């Protein structure tokens with residue numbers, strides 16, 4: 001009898017919630033996903049000399065990478081740590097796998113070094129960016145100003161020890177778009 005009752009209870013029990021569901025993306029999801037890095041980029045101009053493109057023989061843009069001035073938290077002494085945030089890096093799907101992404105990354109890192117920046121942060125696939133020297137331990141005490149995946153938050157020091165002790169939130173420090181516009185028209 002007990003076994004029959006258990007079976008009846010099990011039959012009428014509410015089903016356990018599934019571990020995940022597949023759904024179409026809603027506008028609110030887009031906002032949540034883009035919040036972090038877009039917050040940094042919104043209304044700002046890229047860091048000087050660090051908006052880089054790849055062009056095909058006809059001059060069409062087939063790849064792009066941009067870097068942004070940020071403060072990567074504060075140092076142990078409480079001073080803002082100047083750095084760059086890289087992104088987006090994108091290559092035209094028709095041209096993927098030809099080394100364009102790597103060439104853009106190398107050009108960006110070279111130019112950032114030439115301009116004496118100390119470090120670059122980014123949010124992206126570690127499997128791709130580790131080859132350029134980006135690792136999550138460099139950003140372990142930093143947070144983005146919105147949702148981000150810790151294992152995708154990576155850093156590279158251009159000057160050894162630049163991110164040592166850097167902790168806190170990443171904030172935009174680049175020139176505002178409106179200021180850049182005023183400069184051009186004045």
Ligand SMILES: CC(C)(COP(=O)(O)OP(=O)(O)OC[C@H]1O[C@@H](n2cnc3c(N)ncnc32)[C@H](O)[C@@H]1OP(=O)(O)O)[C@@H](O)C(=O)NCCC(=O)NCCS
Nearest residue numbers: 089090091095096097098099100101102103124125127128
């Ligand atoms: C990621 C991206 C920029 C790479 O550009 P690309 O010009 O194709 O890159 P390269 O030709 O220099 O390098 C290709 C190599 O990277 C690997 N790769 C590409 N995307 C990768 C990823 N997300 N994770 C791990 N490896 C990746 C390829 O498998 C290939 O490996 P191989 O050299 O062993 O064959 C490009 O695929 C892209 O624009 N993707 C969509 C946007 C995006 O995801 N951007 C951010 C990356 S997190």
